[in-house]
Amino acid sequence: MTLEIILIFSAALLSIGIFGLLTRKNIVITLMSLELIFNSVVLAAVGFTRYSIHEDFILQSLSSENIFNVLSGNILGLFIISVAAGETALALALVLALGKFKSTIELSDLSEMKN
Amino acid sequence: MDNSLLNIFLIVVSIVGTLSGLYVVTQTNVFRAAICLALSFICVSIVYFAINAEFLGAVQILVYVGAVSVLMAFSILLVKDLQTASSTTKGFSFFLSIVTSLLIFIVLSFVILNSDWSSEENIKDPLVKELLFEKYRENPIDQTITFANEETPANEVREGLFNNSIIPLGSLLSTRYFISLQLIGLIIVACVVGSITITKNTIENDEEGVKEII
Numbered sequence: 604m605t606l607e608i609i610l611i612f613s614a615a616l617l618s619i620g621i622f623g624l625l626t627r628k629n630i631v632i633t634l635m636s637l638e639l640i641f642n643s644v645v646l647a648a649v650g651f652t653r654y655s656i657h658e659d660f661i662l663q664s665l666s667s668e669n670i671f672n673v674l675s676g677n678i679l680g681l682f683i684i685s686v687a688a689g690e691t692a693l694a695l696a697l698v699l700a701l702g703k704f705k706s707t708i709e710l711s712d713l714s715e716m717k718n
Numbered sequence: 719m720d721n722s723l724l725n726i727f728l729i730v731v732s733i734v735g736t737l738s739g740l741y742v743v744t745q746t747n748v749f750r751a752a753i754c755l756a757l758s759f760i761c762v763s764i765v766y767f768a769i770n771a772e773f774l775g776a777v778q779i780l781v782y783v784g785a786v787s788v789l790m791a792f793s794i795l796l797v798k799d800l801q802t803a804s805s806t807t808k809g810f811s812f813f814l815s816i817v818t819s820l821l822i823f824i825v826l827s828f829v830i831l832n833s834d835w836s837s838e839e840n841i842k843d844p845l846v847k848e849l850l851f852e853k854y855r856e857n858p859i860d861q862t863i864t865f866a867n868e869e870t871p872a873n874e875v876r877e878g879l880f881n882n883s884i885i886p887l888g889s890l891l892s893t894r895y896f897i898s899l900q901l902i903g904l905i906i907v908a909c910v911v912g913s914i915t916i917t918k919n920t921i922e923n924d925e926e927g928v929k930e931i932i
Contacts, residue, residue: 604725609765610830612732616739616758618823623743625815626806631794635742635755638786642762645774653769653880655835661846665863670849671886671894673879678887678895680774685902688781689909695793696913700920702797709805 609650616643630701630708634694641687645680652676728768735761748794756787770880773887851878 616639623636652674661670702708738757745751759782766775806812841847848854848865855866855874866875879886891899 605721605728605769606835607830608725608728608732609769611827612728612735612765614823614826614830615732615736616762617826618819619736619739619743621822622815622819625818626812627743628805628807629748631748631790632743632751635751635790638755638782639739639742639758642759642782645778646762646765649766649771649774650769653771656841656846656850658841658843658846661849662843665845666860670863670879671890673850674883674886674890677771677774677883678890680771681777681887681891682898682902684774684777684781685906688786689906691786691789692913693909693916695789696916698793699796700916703920708797 606650606654609654610647613643613647613650616640616646628709628711630698630710631695633710634691634698638687638691641683645683648676648679648683724768728765731761731764731768735765749791752787752790752794755790756783759783759787770883773884849878850880852881853877 620636620638620640620643623639624633627633627636656673661673663669698708701713705712707713735758738754738761741754742751742758745754759778763775763778763783766772766778807815841850845854845863845865849863853866853875855864855870856862856876857864858874877885
């Protein structure tokens with residue numbers, strides 16, 4: 604039951620993030636929704652790592668290199684968190700530049716590349 | 719911790735996290751939204767701590783709560799008119815967005831509740847149980863895994879994988895995922911250099927009075 608609770612929390616965060624991405628025009632809120640989606644993915648990966656363990660996979664070869672692979676989901680989460688942090692830093696620098704030169708942070712006003 | 723108690727705890731934390739996430743996407747004040755985003759991240763990190771992923775919980779607090787939320791709050795304070803101006807789409811597209819996200823949530827919940835996940839109750843082998851949750855013995859010569867008891871020498875006894883996940887994670891990161899770790903470092907350096915370049919151009923152009931779009 605614990606895995607189901609974690610996965611439903613993850614699904615709720617995912618759908619909230621998608622809702623924010625689709626409705627809000629503010630660029631910072633859009634970024635926040637993106638962060639919520641990343642969080643939901645990492646949460647699901649960590650939940651599966653802890654609660655969905657295949658016995659046969661471990662018993663295939665009982666050596667220390669093999670059994671550490673049980674924790675691969677945590678490594679995936681670590682990498683997603685690092686990439687998301689870098690992406691946020693870059694995006695917020697862009698937000699600062701936009702606020703300086705165009706005095707707007709609404710996504711619907713940024714349409715120079717259209718057509 | 720007893721499993722049903724853990725479940726109740728996780729449900730409460732999930733509800734708080736979900737409500738603060740909802741507040742983020744419906745709030746008109748962007749600064750308050752950033753604070754609620756930090757609360758949502760804290761709830762996720764509490765879940766990590768509760769399910770034996772302490773390292774990831776610490777990383778979550780350090781990176782998301784400590785860095786990302788604070789960075790967002792700073793950029794909100796630095797940009798003029800960002801704190802209140804926050805419009806949403808209206809009419810039919812707003813309705814479509816609600817339907818889309820609700821459908822995604824309902825379908826996902828349906829799949830989650832109707833699937834048969836192989837859980838930790840299915841683990842029958844006593845050695846695997848010891849290996850994951852108690853203590854095990856690692857033979858230093860051929861690195862085979864056996865049961866640990868009182869006579870086992872202390873340097874051959876290892877903590878269970880979920881008891882103390884920091885040493886296995888460090889070992890994985892320094893052997894199998896070493897190249898990936900270096901590549902992630904390279905990506906972060908590229909991101910930092912890029913953001914410094916963008917903001918530096920912003921400041922220089924501002925001093926010369928030149929209004930150009932980067």
